[in-house]
Amino acid sequence: MIQRPQPDDRFRIRTLHRWYAVSWVLLGLCPPVISVLDKAGTSRFWWSLALPAVIALCYAIVVAYPGNPVLRPHTFLGVLTLCLGGMSCARGDGAALFIVSLPHFWLLAKSPRHSIAFSGIAATATVAGITIHRGADADFFTGNIIFTLIGCTAGVLLGLGVVRIVQQSDERARRLSAELESAQLRLLEAHKLQGATEERERLAREIHDTLAQGFASIIVLAEAARSSLDTDPGKSAQQLLSIENTARENFAEARVLVGSAPQSGLAPGSVAGTLRRTLDRFTEDTGLTVTADLPEVECDQPTRIALLRCVQESLANVRKHAAASAVDVVLALHAHGVELEITDDGRGFVVEDSRGFGLNGMRKRLAELGGELTVTSSVGDGTRVLAAIPTNGQV
Template sequence: MTQRPQPDDRFRIRTLRRWYAVSWVVLGLCPPLVSVLDETGTARFWWSSALLAVIALCWAVVVALPGNRVLRPYTFLAVLALGLGGLAWARGDGAALFIVSLPHFWLLAGNPRNAIALSGAAAAATVAGITVHRDGDPDLLTGNIVFTLIGYTAGVLLGLGVARIVEQSDERARRLSVELENAQRRLLDAHRLQGATEERERLAREIHDTLAQGFASIIVLAEAARASLDTDPGRAAQQLLSIENTARDNFAEARVLVGSAPQGGLAPGSVSGTLRRTLDRFTEDTGLIVTAELPEVECDQPTRIALLRCAQESLANVRKHAAATTVDVVLALDAYGVELEITDDGRGFVVEDSRGFGLNGMRKRLAELGGELTVTSSVGDGTRVLAVIPVNGRV
């Protein structure tokens, strides 16, 4: 896996190369040109000027057209090595220009092996050019050869050190990239698992609040109808009709859960009308006394569904556990939002000891809408369930 330079890294690399290019022109190419200006017209002047012009032109083409197929960086490095040798032959020196030009080989050669080989070829060409030159001071010529060899050796050591540092940095960057990808993959798996878990919880809550409650009602009604067949056929017929209606409702809810019917499970309408129909069915099935205050309240479909599910769960608990005789239901809209309060006069229970799925499901359903559920009860004193959901910007 190759670690690509980031935009900031590429900007810094380009900046460094520009600064080096300026330094190379000022400290490398200009001094030889200036030194031969007083020899205008001589062969040394023309040779030096021509070689410097070729090196500069070749470098300019490589920099301006880095992707061209005619003049690649290796071609420039070869021209540079030959040019360094030619200038050393024409001028009798060349160590300074060679040392200033060394970074080109490490920047453009592509890898340390090629950089060492090409810069070695340039060092050899420079030394050969100085050796062939006949007009200079022998001590000066020897000094240039020594400095060329020292510069080459130092350049190799420094280049290998920098290459090692860069390699280690790239390796760390690759490891960090792999660790980041692994962390992202684990995070994605965790999110996927969390999503699946939340979806299972949602389906479990929907099944509990709809199908399970419906089947529980069917069982209770069926037992009552069987007991009334001989003593009260009319009552038994009414209970059978309730079983049929409940089964139809369960079938509709099942179609919603499997996705073959529109989401929501409820026909559009007011929340008070929906609650009224639910209470009428409850009264018809149980025979309990139900008093209700259900004014018209404006709310959206999710709020209406949440209030209905809370009412269904509370009424189911009254039927199964409360042994109540009366149930009071109050729907109201106040400064905090829409409130649904359901109170019964049953046996009550200890709220802290309750571990039922229904209460937790109601709390989670209301929490998804920013609301909350409050349950107040004690043994022998009945139960009060209060659901509050913010509506129309109320907090």
């Protein structure tokens, strides 16, 4: 994976290049021109003006038109090398301009190998120009030559060090990018797994609250109808009708679960009417006394479904476990939300010992709406289930 500079990095790089270009012009190109202003008309004057102008013009073209087919960066470096040799030959001093120009060989060359080659050729041209200007008989190791050689050596070492640092930084960036990509993939897989787990839990809760309860009711009614078939045919017929209605409801709920029917499977209407129909069916199937206080309460569809599921689960527990004779259901609207209370006079149980799926399912369903479920019971004292769901975003 190739790491590309980010926008902030590119901005900093461009700013650094601009500052270096300004420094290079002021410290490299201007001094030779200023030093010969009092020697107008001489060959040294014209060479000191022409060669810096050629260098500056070529650099401006490379920067302004980086894609031009004629003057590419390597071409400019070749021109710079020739001009450094020409300046040294015309003036006898080229070390300062050479040292100031060294970053060009590392910024514009294609690779460190090309940078070293251009730096060495430019240093050779500068030394050769100084030697030609001074003459073959002059002392070779002058200050300009020594500084040129030292500058070339230091520039190569410094350039290689910077390249090494950049390579290590790129390697770390690639490694971190690979680790980040791997972590993102693991996180994505974890999210998918979590989503699948949550969906399985949701389906399990829906199946338990609808199909499983319906099938349990069908089994109980079928057993009762079979036992009274000879002694009380009328009652058996009524129980068979209840089995038929329950099976139809289960079929509708199954269509909802497989996505072939509108979500919720709940007919439109008030929550009080929906709960009242459920309680009537329960009374019809079990013969238990049910007292209901169900005022008309305005609530949204998710709240309506949650209240219905709480009633269905509580009644199913009463039928299977409580051995109760009476059930009391109260629906109320308060400032903080809507509350549903279901109580029975059955045998009760120890709440802390309960590990049933139904109670946990009710708690999770209410928690999704910001509500909570409170179950109060003890052995021999019946059971009280209180479902509270906030309205208008209140908790």
